[in-house]
Amino acid sequence: MLSYEMKNSGDESLYHFLYRSIRNDILAGRLEADQKLPSKRPFARQLGVSVVTVENAYAQLLAEGFIWTQPRKGFFVSAIRTPKESVQKRPALPESRESREEKSEAPTELVANFADNQLEESSFPFSTWATIARRVLGERQRDLLKRSPHCGVRELRVAIAKMLFDFRGLSVDPECIVVGAGTDCLYSWLVQLLGFDKKYGVEDPGYSKISKIYRKLNVVCHFIPMDENGIRIDQLEETCTDVVHISPSHHFPTGRVMPISRRYELLGWASRSSNRYIVEDEYDSEFRMVGHPIPSLQSIDVQEKTIYINSFTKTLASTVRVGYMVLPKSLAQRFRNEFSFYTCTVSNLEQYVLATYIAGGFYEKHINRMRNFYRGRRDFLIEAIRQSRLKDFVEIAGQDAGLHFILKVKTDLKDEDFCALLREKGVFLRALSDYYAISEPSSHEFVVNYSSVPQNKIPLAVQKIAEVLKLG
Numbered sequence: 001m002l003s004y005e006m007k008n009s010g011d012e013s014l015y016h017f018l019y020r021s022i023r024n025d026i027l028a029g030r031l032e033a034d035q036k037l038p039s040k041r042p043f044a045r046q047l048g049v050s051v052v053t054v055e056n057a058y059a060q061l062l063a064e065g066f067i068w069t070q071p072r073k074g075f076f077v078s079a080i081r082t083p084k085e086s087v088q089k090r091p092a093l094p095e096s097r098e099s100r101e102e103k104s105e106a107p108t109e110l111v112a113n114f115a116d117n118q119l120e121e122s123s124f125p126f127s128t129w130a131t132i133a134r135r136v137l138g139e140r141q142r143d144l145l146k147r148s149p150h151c152g153v154r155e156l157r158v159a160i161a162k163m164l165f166d167f168r169g170l171s172v173d174p175e176c177i178v179v180g181a182g183t184d185c186l187y188s189w190l191v192q193l194l195g196f197d198k199k200y201g202v203e204d205p206g207y208s209k210i211s212k213i214y215r216k217l218n219v220v221c222h223f224i225p226m227d228e229n230g231i232r233i234d235q236l237e238e239t240c241t242d243v244v245h246i247s248p249s250h251h252f253p254t255g256r257v258m259p260i261s262r263r264y265e266l267l268g269w270a271s272r273s274s275n276r277y278i279v280e281d282e283y284d285s286e287f288r289m290v291g292h293p294i295p296s297l298q299s300i301d302v303q304e305k306t307i308y309i310n311s312f313t314k315t316l317a318s319t320v321r322v323g324y325m326v327l328p329k330s331l332a333q334r335f336r337n338e339f340s341f342y343t344c345t346v347s348n349l350e351q352y353v354l355a356t357y358i359a360g361g362f363y364e365k366h367i368n369r370m371r372n373f374y375r376g377r378r379d380f381l382i383e384a385i386r387q388s389r390l391k392d393f394v395e396i397a398g399q400d401a402g403l404h405f406i407l408k409v410k411t412d413l414k415d416e417d418f419c420a421l422l423r424e425k426g427v428f429l430r431a432l433s434d435y436y437a438i439s440e441p442s443s444h445e446f447v448v449n450y451s452s453v454p455q456n457k458i459p460l461a462v463q464k465i466a467e468v469l470k471l472g
Helices: 014-027 040-047 051-064 126-139 154-168 182-194 208-216 233-238 260-271 329-338 348-359 362-386 415-424 455-468
Strands: 067-070 074-077 177-180 199-204 220-227 243-246 277-281 306-311 323-326 394-397 404-409 445-449
Touching (some): 051 067, 051 074, 126 348, 182 208, 182 277, 182 306, 182 323, 233 260, 362 394, 362 404, 415 445, 415 455
Parallel strands (some): 199 243, 243 277
Antiparallel strands (some): 177 323, 394 404
């Protein structure tokens, strides 16, 4: 029977030690595909731990796609094919995007805007930010007037590298980090770096702004369909895509998490040509509400085919236009050699303030506070739905990460009619079908952004949805 020495966990939590031990056995092939794992209670007794410890370990493995479950039959090992050379290159460590605007006229009285993904104004750390800004203005006057390196000031790149190590377990060289005024700017630089002759691929459904940027740059951009595990590798091959843009940790808008098996398939695809690269967009990854954050694709990429990209738009404010990308070493060297004529697009003041904010531990506290705050709001909204007349007419999916989830509605109404009727009642909602470009969209599924909806408005908003469905 499967067994582990739990006393060897040291300072690591028991559930994470168990999760890591099982995961390593799966990756090493000691646990075979479709092999049944022990039932939770007997396994807990055998290991001398609580059932909750086993449940949490299984939940994390399930979230990352290492195992799958069948009701009343138990948990089974997933079939995972890793590229020949792939090994975990470092030990596991504990650990903006603006919404597309509604085009219709605003209602007489707004009840709730679930189409808007902005953060609440009160969530921005104005007091701390102002204190740091005053200190930077007083102490770094000469630095503020110097020309910033084209990759961004070193203090910020060092702070970001440490943040990525602490939050995501990534060992990143600050010299491989490029800072820019939001991800829009970085996408443009990437195309210049990788080449206008390359074929780019984006997820379908997906965030339309990315494809618009690629097309405005006059590069070929394919819309790649997805299945339940993420972007389809066969379609990447069929379209001869060179560079694929994905969000594996929490896909927008479906909320899907790419399982580990598909991640290795994707790395295998990238390794088959020197021209192929993966752009890993980690937007929203900080808001993992259940279990540990999902390991990034970059953390298991030993062949340096992944370009990691993120910004502070979602965690601080949409107007904090600071993004960054982590380039493979060969691309970072090319960027330094060929793009040094560029001036960094983020002001020195904003860079030094953000660097101090991160290095001082304020950002980590802010993220923890925000995660707890929005977890509470998400739980309140979901409970309001479950306690309402909607409970037998809707299903909720993709709620374990990010600040949105998918609401599947049982209705004969067309998506556009359902949304139009809601707007008349002061509730804004976007259909998932709106985010498809060419793939066949699913119907009666809606994207619920809850970050900007005041908690006291939620009960009335739920009531309005029930009214549209004529539930009394």
